[in-house]
Amino acid sequence: MPTSKLMRPLITCGVLAGTVMLASGCKSMIVFDPKGPIGLQQRDLINITMLLCLIILVPVLVITAWIIWRFRDKKGNKAPYQPVWSHSTKLEIVWWGIPIAVILVLAIVTARYTYALDPAKPIASDNKPITVQVTSLDWKWLFQYPEQGIATVNYLVIPERTPIKFELTSDGPMNSFWVPQLGGMIYTMSGMATTMYLQADEPGNYMGTGANFTGRDFAKMGFTAKATSKAEFDQWVAEAKNSGNALSEEGYQQLAKPGPSNRMTFASVPSGLFERIVNEYSTSRGAPPGYTIKAETLSEEKKAEHTEHPESGQLPPGNNAQKDAHDINSFGQSDPKAHPMHMNHGK
Known part of the structure; x- marks a missing residue:
């Protein structure tokens, strides 16, 4: 038998065996x-x-x-040839x-x-759920523990066999929160808060990541979700509270600027920070305004022009309205009557 014919079945068997071994032992799955x-x-x-x-x-x-083997082109092949064939009830x-x-x-x-x-469906458990508020930033993750009054950046600690209620939003581009071994991913979107329940059944370090492309350093948005015993979790919370590193309003503004970050632990966070992050992008839907009205796109000159000629509708493109827009850097400084682009649907 020629060597080439002998090698073909051996190569085929080797490829199949290698595939099975990789599929069964690959830690990345x-x-x-x-x-x-x-x-x-x-x-x-x-x-x-x-x-x-x-x-x-x-x-x-x-x-x-x-079919390929039976009807192959080979001298002496006796396979029947039936070109006139149109229907078989059994095969249909x-x-x-x-x-x-x-x-x-x-x-x-x-x-x-x-x-x-359903991500928002609570997990049945004898243990009380713990709330973790997740904010995706450029390019880092902020985890707030409102019940414990602490926060972390780029790492997460949770107790085992305890449902975790994740409340998720984004202060920047849309991303996707994913801890593969605990459950499926869910998007984080600016201007809204989504809910997802997960639970770790045993202690361990589980890979977490941002599963959505968000620009230059999106690959650095990995984090570790560490599951511990309840006693170890309580001890970690106490150590975090005693760390003395508080997250201030100014500190959050610096943290929210685009750029990767190392792991950080905060002993305290500003009250209502998560809600203000959500509301910051929700002013057009009647929610209380946050620090900055993101929808503000008209300069004073352009706003006056638009107010004097309301029948013209939306300003045409190319008028540099966004380029000339000013920022409102403090909460409560905007007057809805002075800003025709602000819509207030609530009371």
């Missing part, structure tokens, strides 16, 4: 190694979906390989019935898991 109830259910959904897809994929691949039932059944099962399974895995 942490989604398939969940450490919490949400991650466990999501892994089950992935496995069920893959199995249902393989019910169709495997037979199709096997039949395709068999097979290749329509099986996919339809698989899709129906997949739809039912997906609907059940979608309801069960």
Whole structure:
């Protein structure tokens, strides 16, 4: 037998064996190694979906390989050739019935898991949930513990077997909060706060990351979610409170500026900081204004022009309105009557 013919099956077997080994031992596939109830259910959904897809994929691949082998161009091949063939009721039932059944099962399974895995649905537990307020910044994460009165940057500490209620927002571009071994990702968006419950069932250090491209240093938005015992968590909270490093209003403004950051711990945070971050981008929807009205885009000259000629509607592009706009740097200095672009839908 020629060497080339002998090597082909050996190479094929080697590739298949290597693929199996990598798939079974690759530590990067942490989604398939969940450490919490949400991650466990999501892994089950992935496995069920893959199995249902393989019910169709495997037979199709096997039949395709068999057809290629059976009807290959080879001298003496006795495979029947039937160019005049148009219909078979049995085959039609097979290749329509099986996919339809698989899709129906997949739809039912997906609907059940979608309801069960609603991010805002509390996790049943005997332990009281702990609230963590998450703010994505350029390019760092701020974690506030409102009940404990502390905050951290780029690392998270949580007690095991305790539901964690994450309240998430963004003070900058939209990002995506993700701790793969604990559960799926959820977006952080400016001007709104989303809720997600997660839980770690055992102590450990779990990788967290920003899973959305946000510019130059987005790759540095990784963090560690450390799950500890309740006693160790309480001890860490006490040490953080005694650190003496307070996050002031001015300190937050510096922290919010674009740029990566090292790990930081704050013994205290300004009251209502998270809510003000959310409201800062929500003035057009009737929410109380924050430190800066982000929607302010008209200079005094352009605003006067727009006020005198309201029938003209929106100013045409290219008038440098955004370039000439001034910032309102303190809370409460804006007067809705003096700013026609400010809409107040609330009382």
